[in-house]
Amino acid sequence: MSVVQEKVSVVRRAAPQGRRFVLTPTVTVYLALVALLVVGSVLVGLKGGVLLDEGGILNILTRSTVLGLVAVGQTMAIVTGSLDLSVAYLIGLCSLVAAETMAGDTSMIAPAVVLVLVVAASVGLVNGLVITVLKANAFIATLGVALILRGYLEHNYTGPAGSVPRAFQHLGYDRIGPIPAATLLMLLIAAGVWWYLRRTRTGYHMYAVGGDIEVARLSGVRTSRTIVTAHVLCSLMAGLAGIFLASRLGSGAPYVGMDAGYDLESIAAVVLGGTVLAGGRGGVVGTIGGVLILSTLDTVFDDLAVDPFFKNVVRGVVLIIAVALYARSKGNGRTS
Amino acid sequence: MNSRLKWRPRLTDGTAPVLVVLAVLLVALAFAGPAYSEPAGYLALLKRAAPLVILAIGQYLVIVSGGFDLSVGSLVTAEVVIAARLINGDDGNTVWVVALLLGFGVLVGLVNGLITTRLLVPSFIVTLGMLLVLDGAVFLWTGGAPRGALSESFRVPGRGSLEIPVLGQVPWSVLILLVVLVGAVLFMRGGTGRTLIAVGDNENAVRLAGGRVDRLRLLAFVSSGLLAALAAILLAGFAGVSAQVGRGLEFRAITAVVLGGVLLGGGRGSVVAAAAGALSLEALFSLLKLVGVSGALESAVQGVIIIAAVAYAAHGAGLRQKLRIRKPAPALP
Incomplete structure (x- = not known):
């Protein structure tokens, strides 16, 4: 029966159950989001506030923007069976590159953005090459790159540096009704990534590699290139997050990514969204749901004036419960 | 897996490189700093390294069985903060607080292990969740900053020494480290230890062979929690109370284990190598300080090292073969 060898032994006793309707993780995460919004609204309402007024929505969406960008990128890495621990320092580095290149000069916006993307892409390239050519475990490879970036940042910066021109701050603060423009951009990019993962050849290859790299290779997928x-x-995506943060903060901040813990947080959002940590299953839609849940939790706690440290406790518990639920339902959710 | 193991029974595959690295670092230390011209310098190094080595041994047990324990760093912080708060400077509280700390470590390991084995959540996620919970809970309880103080007797294991006839002043932490290391080596040589490695290599095979996989993995997590508690006690004694004491220790311990040639994902590697990896890391940091490399670059060096160590582990077999071909190799059976 279940002598099938799983890469990570999550599925064990895949009890053969009948074809019942099963909640997929993606559906679950959005149901959970709705439930959270209802419960949150009631709780905040009891304290005499309103959760989903303009300020509340703005708050949730602004929080979601950076995490969303990072988590959507992280989704691609995790689906491929990898993961990226270097994003947090990369965000800091990119915000610095953006702000220092611009140095308050409007004409430097485009070059700065291009430069940031080049820097980010090369860090990603290094990550990928260390994993594929040096055959280092993704955890170690990206942790190593993260430590190198951290050393660089700590050695060269002590605090914020550079400044972005006023015009560039529109990116961080403009909004359409209650919805920040940057959030729309983030969702647009997420939609693009969804399309990429679900409709293109390379996207399918990512799922194939994450599912079983040997099988993918034997099927003719260039696994290294995919990774x-x-x-x-x-x-x-982390670079884009850095650009957005530079625009919000007005300057580059070396530790902005690390202080917010975007490395582990983005992995948490991805996993919360139903993507399997071992790779091969999941997707961007769930990730966005996971991101919205995390930022809604934050906003509810802020409105309730709960101790900030309590947030972490709840996050940890939510994360574990969510993944435990997915692990339970997965046995019957994917019989073929 | 490796048929050559038969004629090289004493050192597990992958142990030799890290021992060479360690030896080179220790010799380099002797040249770099006058403090290392006599045994006392090395004892001080061992004393400094003891908490990390103990953490690495705990982390090794989890990694070799195919898991991760990301919660040890925040567990160390939690333990130290709890200790300061509960002891509150009173020597009379030391004994029961130490017992409580060890119990708390076991409890955290038990929760990690039970969620991993019963609820089938990957250990990466479980211990990440535990990291968040511990971080939050401790500071929720203390209100943001550690309060209270440690007692003198509590700090003895971390910074005190014992007068031993031939060796002179030997720090308690070195003795504790030796006990832990010997215990771990004996454990890994026994049947349970060998089955633990097998779990990391192929869980299904162990299950089909009648091994109690869940219990073994649980044992690994509990040991890791307990050893983290022990490391916290030593660290608190050595460095005092701070809310940052455990920050990044989980990654440092994982680095040490990987440096020891232990395979992430489990199934291969020896506990001696993991301990040697931790000691090498600490020796390297001491060396960097002596040579005058800025502390900020420490993490960059750590990053380069772990990538190099893993790359060597992945390609080392090929490299070694090439070296063997060049010089006439001893005839293999």
């Missing part, structure tokens, strides 16, 4: 692509795209 490198996933990492370059993941780093590019």
Whole structure:
């Protein structure tokens, strides 16, 4: 029966159950989001506030923008069976590159953005090459790159540096009704990544490689190229997050990514969204749901004036419960 | 897997390189700093390294069985903060607080292990969740900054020494480290230890062969929690109370284990190599300080090292073969 060898032994006793309707993780995560919004609204309402007024929506969406960008990139890496621990420092580095290149000069916006994307892509390339050519485990490879970036940042910067021109701050603060423009951009990019993962050949290859790299290779997929692509795209998304943060903060901040813990946080959002950590299953839609849940939780806690440290406790518990639920339902969710 | 193991029974495959690295670092230290011209310098190094080595041994047990324990760093912080708060400077509280700390470590390991084995959540996620919970809970409890103080007797294991006839002053932490290391080596040589490695290599095979996989993995997590508690006690004694004491220790311990040639994902590697990896890391940091490399670059060096170590582990077999071909190799059976 279940002598099938799984890469990570999550599925064990895949009890053969009848073909019942099964909640996929993606559906679950959005149901959970709705439930959270209802419960949150009630709780905040009891304290005399309103959760989903304009300020509340703005708050949730602004929080979602950076994490969303990073997590969408992280989704590609994780689906490919990899993961990226270097994004947090990369975000800091990219915000610095952006702000220092611009140095308050409007005409330097375009070159700065291009430069950031080049820097991010090369870091992603290094990640990918260390994994594929040096055959280092993705965890170690990206942790190593993260430590190198951290050393560079700590050695060269002590605090914020550079400044972005006023015109560039529109990216961070403009909004259409209650929806920040940057959030729309983020969702647009997420839609693009969804299309890429679900409708293009390389996207399918990512799922194939994440599912079983040996089988993918024997089927003629260029596995190394796929992994490198996933990492370059993941780093590019982190670069975009850095650009957005530079525009919001007005300058580059070396530790902005690390202080917010975007490395582990983005992995948490991806996994919360139903993507399997071992790769091969999941997707961007769930990730966005996971991101929205995390930022809604934050906003609810802020509105309730809960101790900020309590947030972490709840996050940890939510994360574990969510993955435990997915692990339970997966046995019957994927019989073929 | 490796048929050559038969005629090289004493050192597990992958142990030799890290021992060479360690030896080179120790010799380099002797040249770089006058403090290392006598045994006392090396004892001080061992004392400094003891908490990390103990953490690495715990991390090794989890990694070799196919898991991760990301929660040890925040567990160390939690333990130290709890200790300061509960002892509150009173020597009379030391004994029960130490017992409580060890119990707390076991409890955290038990929760990690039970969620991993019963709820089938990958250990990466479980211990990441635990990291968040511990981080949050501790500071929720203390209100943001550690309060209280450690007692003198509590700090003895971390910074005190024992007068031993031939060797002179031997730090307690070195003795504790030796006990832990010997215990771990004996454990890994026994049947349970060997089955633990087998679990990391092929869980299904062990299950079909009648091994109690869940219990073994649980044992690994509990040991890791317990050893993290022990490391926290040593670290608190050595460095005092701070809210940052455990920050990044989980990655440092994983680095040490990987440096020891232990395969992430489990199934291969020896506990001695993991301990040697931790000691090498600490020796390297001491060396960098002596040579005058800025502390900020420490992490960059750590990054380069772990990538190099893993790359060597992946390609080392090929490299070694090439070297063997060049010089006439001893005839193989």
